[in-house]
Amino acid sequence: MSQGLLLFGHGARDAAWADPFRAVAAQIRVAHPSLDVELGFLEIMTPDLQTAADALVGRGCRQVRVVPLFLGTGGHVRRDLPILLERLRTRHPTVQWELRPAIGEHPAVIEAIASAACDALG
Amino acid sequence: MSQGLLLFGHGARDAAWADPFRAVAAQIRVAHPSLDVELGFLEIMTPDLQTAADALVGRGCRQVRVVPLFLGTGGHVRRDLPILLERLRTRHPTVQWELRPAIGEHPAVIEAIASAACDALG
Numbered sequence: 400m401s402q403g404l405l406l407f408g409h410g411a412r413d414a415a416w417a418d419p420f421r422a423v424a425a426q427i428r429v430a431h432p433s434l435d436v437e438l439g440f441l442e443i444m445t446p447d448l449q450t451a452a453d454a455l456v457g458r459g460c461r462q463v464r465v466v467p468l469f470l471g472t473g474g475h476v477r478r479d480l481p482i483l484l485e486r487l488r489t490r491h492p493t494v495q496w497e498l499r500p501a502i503g504e505h506p507a508v509i510e511a512i513a514s515a516a517c518d519a520l521g
Numbered sequence: 522m523s524q525g526l527l528l529f530g531h532g533a534r535d536a537a538w539a540d541p542f543r544a545v546a547a548q549i550r551v552a553h554p555s556l557d558v559e560l561g562f563l564e565i566m567t568p569d570l571q572t573a574a575d576a577l578v579g580r581g582c583r584q585v586r587v588v589p590l591f592l593g594t595g596g597h598v599r600r601d602l603p604i605l606l607e608r609l610r611t612r613h614p615t616v617q618w619e620l621r622p623a624i625g626e627h628p629a630v631i632e633a634i635a636s637a638a639c640d641a642l643g
Contacts, residue, residue, distance in 0.1 A: 402642070404638065404639070404642075406638065408592075411593060411595035411596070412595065412596065413593075413594065413595050413596065413599060415593075415594060416593035416594055416595040417593060418593065418626070419592055419593050419623075419625040419626050419630075419631055419634075420592070420593065422631045422635075423631055423634050423635045423638065426631065426632065426635035427635045427638060427639055430635065430636075430639065431639055431642065434639070434642065464638075464642065466638045468592060468634065468638075469592075470530075470541055470542070470590060470591075470592060471533060471535075471537075471538035471539060471540065471541050471542065472535065472537060472538055472540075473533035473534065473535050473538040474533065474534065474535065477535060499638075501541075502634050502637055502638060503541040504540070504541050505633075505637035505640070507633050507636065507637050508541075508630070508633045508634055508637050509541055509544045509545055509548065510548065510633070511627075511629050511630045511632070511633030511634075512541075512545050512590065512624050512630055512633075513544075513545045513548035513549050513552065514552075514629065515624055515627035515629050515630050516526065516528065516545065516549060516586075516588045516590075516621075516624060517526070517549060517552065517553055517556070518627070520524070520526075520553065520556065520586065
């Protein structure tokens with residue numbers, strides 16, 4: 400039973416906006432070679448969440464963790480994402496979907512941001 | 522000469538959205554007690570960037586580092602923020618403003634996000 404990780408990003412018009420998101424996905428692929436990782440977006444960028452989810456399921460994932468790559472929990476994470484996830488559950492009812500909190504709420508991420516913000520400060 | 526740190530966030534309708542941002546500011550205040558830290562927002566939330574900047578300058582900061590708390594560099598960081606910063610430079614010409622890249626581009630933040638996304642995965 401293959402495990403999937405679906406990283407959910409907002410999307411933006413600037414292609415380079417997604418660079419850190421792609422870097423995160425690349426690092427996870429190296430650290431967890433058996434994990435099937437996809438990046439899916441809410442808007443503007445492709446693939447959208449459903450297309451990314453379909454790819455994971457199509458490659459045999461039966462457990463998928465969904466991680467919102469958002470700093471805080473606003474409308475996109477609190478309202479939009481549960482609706483999208485409900486559609487995924489209906490579309491792929493045999494797959495186990497695990498929804499995680501916004502990544503920015505993770506204590507280690509808060510700590511890394513606090514430390515990076517003061518990088519090289521006296 | 523007091524040093525300031527101005528954390529720039531997007532803002533959202535959900536008050537709880539800003540919790541991680543406030544946690545970042547709180548951690549920095551503990552780690553760097555001599556640094557004067559303010560959080561300013563682009564929209565919806567208060568204070569806005571200018572009000573937060575005025576507070577730092579009013580308390581005597583003559584060097585202020587501006588850190589965008591955004592995961593990627595989209596229009597808000599690439600276009601909106603430089604305009605806001607230009608206004609701050611005009612408004613407070615004796616203050617030295619240092620603009621940093623989006624925090625999500627920092628290697629340590631990318632690493633923390635990648636690690637947190639896989640938290641407790643097998």
